[in-house]
Structures are given as C-alpha cells and as structure tokens.
Amino acid sequence: MxxxxxxxxxxxxxxxxxxxxxxxxxxxxxxxxxxxxxxxxxxxxxxxxxxxxxIVYDVQATKVVAPVVKVDTTARKGLGFTAGGAEFNIYGNVRADAGYQFEGATGGTPYNQIATAELSGDNGKDRLRSTLSATRLGLDFKTATQKGDVAGKIEVDFLGSNDSLRIRHAYMTYDDWLIGQTWSNFAVPDYMAETIDAMGYVGQSVKRTPQVRYTNKFNPNTSLIMALEDPKDAQADMKMRLPALTARVTHKFADNFSIGARAMLHDKKTNEDNEMAWGVGLGAKYDITPSTTLKADYYHVDGDSSFIYNSNQGFVTDANKNIKETNAFDSINVGVTQKFNQQWRGTLGFGYMKADNNKDYLGYFTDKTKVNKDIWQGWGNVFYSPVQPLSFGLEYVYGERQTFSTATMDSKTGKDSRLNAVAMYNF
Structure with missing residues (x-):
C-alpha cells in the first residue's frame, strides 16, 4: 500500500x-x-x-443458512444439522396400521395377541381395527470431544396406554459404554423375519430395557457385549432386587453370514423367596444371494416371562409368596425375505413356541385355558415403495394356540387369522 x-x-x-x-x-x-x-x-x-x-453456504440446497447452523440433507436419512458444537439428526415416520381379524383375541389393538386368542366358539371374529399409534419420532446426536465422541438417541412413539407418548429409546454412549434404554442385550431384533405387525410374531421379541452396557470388540468380526438390565417384570408378587445380567457374542463369518449367541440370568424375588431364572438364545442371518435373506432365532428360557412375548408366566407362588415352580419353554422363528427389485420385496415366516408339561407348575392354575401348551404362527407379506419416502405393505397371518385345559379338543384351541395393512411416510 x-x-x-x-x-x-x-x-x-x-x-x-x-x-x-x-x-x-x-x-x-x-x-x-x-x-x-x-x-x-x-x-x-x-x-x-x-x-x-x-456465512456457511449449503451447496446442495443452493441457499444461504444461518452461520450457527449448517443443514445437511444428503449425508444421511432425516434432517441433519449442527448447533453448539454438536451434530443432530431428526428422523421418524408417519405410520397408519389397519387389520381385519377373521378370528382371534378381543383386545383393542390390530397387533399380535396370539397368546390370548379366543378359544373355538367364543367371540373374536370379524373385527376391523386401525391405529396411527406406531408413528415415530427420533433424534440422534453426537458431540466430538478431545477424548472421543459422546453420542445418544431419543426416540418415541404413541404405543403407550390409550395412545399416549412412550419412550422407545433414550440413551447416551461414550467409548465402549451405553447407559439408558434400548434393545435388550438378550432379546434382540437382529434375527427377526420382517413383519408388518409392530409387536412381532411367535418366537420374536422387541424388548427394550433400561440398562448399562459394555461392548468389547475383539476384532472387526467378533464382539462381546455385557449388560445389566431392568427387565421391568410385571408378574404379580415380583420384587426386583438385582438387575438381570445378559451377555451376547456376535460373530461375522463373512459379509453375508453372521450369528449371535446370548445368555440371561435374573434373580426372581418375592417378599419371602427368590429363584434364579435363566435363558439362552442363538440367532443367525444369512444372505443366500444379494436379494435373498434368511433369518432364524431360537430361545430356551426357564423362570422368566418378561423378555420373550407370548410365554406363560415365569413362576408360581403359594399363599405364603414362596416360589414353588417355574415355567420353561422353547421357541423358534424363521423367515426368508426376497427383494424382487428396488420397489418390491416380500417375506414368508414361521414361529413356534412350546412350554414344558410341568404338572407341578400347572397345578397352581385353576383355569388352565390361560396357560398355553404350544403356539404357532405363519405369515406372508409384500411391501411396495413407489418412491423413497413411501412404503405400503399387505400381510396375512394365521396361527393357533393350544392350552393345557382338560376340556374338549375344540375348546382347547384358539385361532388367529388376520389381514394386516400399513402405509408409511419415512423421513
């Protein structure tokens, strides 16, 4: 100058x-x-x-945004932005479910209630039910620090009592630790064949629990996950003294084949007694071809009914609140999903659950029509996505439950026959 x-x-x-x-x-x-x-x-x-x-220019949107917030609509699904040094991503869906029940339970929702399906001759036929309560809203967040990322999730839907808001996921993560509520480490959805039903079918579980979890990754293909969980066991007389201990080992043999083995221990306690409940599980996912996926999951559980849906109550007590007998059961769920093209896919699935014939356990039930000997369900569905945000599905499911009652054969069997439909807008 x-x-x-x-x-x-x-x-x-x-x-x-x-x-x-x-x-x-x-x-x-x-x-x-x-x-x-x-x-x-x-x-x-x-x-x-x-x-x-x-000023930060958003090149993808060709517009100027505020200097504090940068909108990123291309990095991942949902609405992503940064604020105050943290990254956020808002996502969710608007979901409309409808179900026509030819036979089944008399409950008010269109979702699976096979464990209480009305016995033959009882009322539970020709009912139409609909709901939007599975509509979902979620927020992922992450903050970079000098010692690594601190991240978390909050996700809610309206499947609480009387369509009230409920927490699905709410947790924080740091390093190898997770604290909060998310999928149970024992009852994971990873190996569930796809369904329209928001509650899943026999042999499946969508359990979410408050927990403290630690993950040890031995190598890129093998991990050990340990957790202390509150299973929120609602069985009468149950008083939780200690959380459930769960462990899961996952291993990927190849890009198209992975397995997960799980175990669970939980001290069941009443005011006067306690008994150890336990369970094991084994699941697998195998991509037969890039368009064909096979999923299978197996459980054996003794003394617990809080983790796996559709099971009988875990234990029985006498008049003095002493635990006298426990219920044990085995379940399996298997399904094949075929992706026909970018817009169409479909699934065929089958689930089965069988309880032990423990006469000492059964002796504590006056009404044995409430105790299931075995349950099975088979289903088939098809999904159509005309454009990326929209998805429509149609599904038929048929199943039966057999009770331990001594009545005639007809009155020991309950049937579940339904046609389900769903429409979703995902963002």
Missing amino acids: NKLKLNTLAVALGLSFSGVTHAAANSEVTQLRNEVSQLRAMIEQLQTEQKKQA
Whole structure:
C-alpha cells in the first residue's frame, strides 16, 4: 500500500515539474490504473474471505443458512444439522396400521395377541381395527470431544396406554459404554423375519430395557457385549432386587453370514423367596444371494416371562409368596425375505413356541385355558415403495394356540387369522 502511494506521488510530481514527454505521461497513467485495479482486487478478495468466515453456504440446497447452523440433507436419512458444537439428526415416520381379524383375541389393538386368542366358539371374529399409534419420532446426536465422541438417541412413539407418548429409546454412549434404554442385550431384533405387525410374531421379541452396557470388540468380526438390565417384570408378587445380567457374542463369518449367541440370568424375588431364572438364545442371518435373506432365532428360557412375548408366566407362588415352580419353554422363528427389485420385496415366516408339561407348575392354575401348551404362527407379506419416502405393505397371518385345559379338543384351541395393512411416510 505504501509503495502504491509513493508511485502515485512520483507520477504526480513527474507530470507537474519534470517536463516529461506526452508519451511518458501516458505510460505512467497506465501504470497507475493497473495498480488501482490490483488494489481493488485485493479489497474484493478480503471481503470474500470475511464472508466465508461469517456465512456457511449449503451447496446442495443452493441457499444461504444461518452461520450457527449448517443443514445437511444428503449425508444421511432425516434432517441433519449442527448447533453448539454438536451434530443432530431428526428422523421418524408417519405410520397408519389397519387389520381385519377373521378370528382371534378381543383386545383393542390390530397387533399380535396370539397368546390370548379366543378359544373355538367364543367371540373374536370379524373385527376391523386401525391405529396411527406406531408413528415415530427420533433424534440422534453426537458431540466430538478431545477424548472421543459422546453420542445418544431419543426416540418415541404413541404405543403407550390409550395412545399416549412412550419412550422407545433414550440413551447416551461414550467409548465402549451405553447407559439408558434400548434393545435388550438378550432379546434382540437382529434375527427377526420382517413383519408388518409392530409387536412381532411367535418366537420374536422387541424388548427394550433400561440398562448399562459394555461392548468389547475383539476384532472387526467378533464382539462381546455385557449388560445389566431392568427387565421391568410385571408378574404379580415380583420384587426386583438385582438387575438381570445378559451377555451376547456376535460373530461375522463373512459379509453375508453372521450369528449371535446370548445368555440371561435374573434373580426372581418375592417378599419371602427368590429363584434364579435363566435363558439362552442363538440367532443367525444369512444372505443366500444379494436379494435373498434368511433369518432364524431360537430361545430356551426357564423362570422368566418378561423378555420373550407370548410365554406363560415365569413362576408360581403359594399363599405364603414362596416360589414353588417355574415355567420353561422353547421357541423358534424363521423367515426368508426376497427383494424382487428396488420397489418390491416380500417375506414368508414361521414361529413356534412350546412350554414344558410341568404338572407341578400347572397345578397352581385353576383355569388352565390361560396357560398355553404350544403356539404357532405363519405369515406372508409384500411391501411396495413407489418412491423413497413411501412404503405400503399387505400381510396375512394365521396361527393357533393350544392350552393345557382338560376340556374338549375344540375348546382347547384358539385361532388367529388376520389381514394386516400399513402405509408409511419415512423421513
């Protein structure tokens, strides 16, 4: 800048006093104009740098957004933004479910109630039910720190009592630790064949529990996950003294084949007694082809009914609240999903659960029609996604439950026959 001023002064003095020729004067004027142009370019560059520091341009949206918040609609599903040094992503869906029940339970929801399906001859036929209570809203967040990322999730839907808001997931993670509520470490949905039913079918579980979880990753293919969980066992007389201990080992043999083995221990306690409940599980996922996926899951549980849906109550007590007998059962769920193209896919699935014939356990039930000997369900569905945010599904399910009652064969069997439909807008 000082050089430019000196040059300008020199030109002025030269024109006034040196008596230079007209051609020389023109040359000095041209040089002066060039230097003024350079000065203007420097000022414009400085202004551009200041704008870059104050304003973030969203190139994908071709618009200017506030300097504190950067909207990112291309990185992942949902609405992503940063604020106060943290990253956020809002996601969810609007979901409409409808079900026509040809035979089944008399409960008010269109979702699976096979364990209480009305016995033959009882009322439970020709009912139409609909709901939007499975509509979901979630928020993922992450903050980078000098010692690693701190992240978490909050997700809710309206499947609480009388369509009230309920917490699905609410947890925080740091390093290898998780604290909060999410999928149980024992009853995971990873190996469930796809269904329209929001509650899943026999042999499936969508249990979410408050927990403290630690993950030890031995290598990229093998992990051990340990957790202390509150299973929120609602069985009468149950008083929780200690959380359930769960463990899960996952291993990927190849990109198309993975398994998960689980175990569970929980001290069942009443005011006067306690008994150890336990369970094991084994699940597998195998991509037969890039478009065909096989899933299977197996459970054996003794003394607990809180983790796996559709099971009989875990234990029985006498008049003094002493635990006398426990219920044990085995269940299996298997299904094949076929992706026909980018818009169409479908699943065929089957689930089965069988309880031990423990006469000492059964002796504590006056009404044995409430205790299931075995339950099974088979289903088939198809999903259609005309465009990315929309998905429509149609599903038929048929199942039966057999009780331990001593009545006639017809009155020991309850049937579940339903046609389910769903429409979803995902964001």
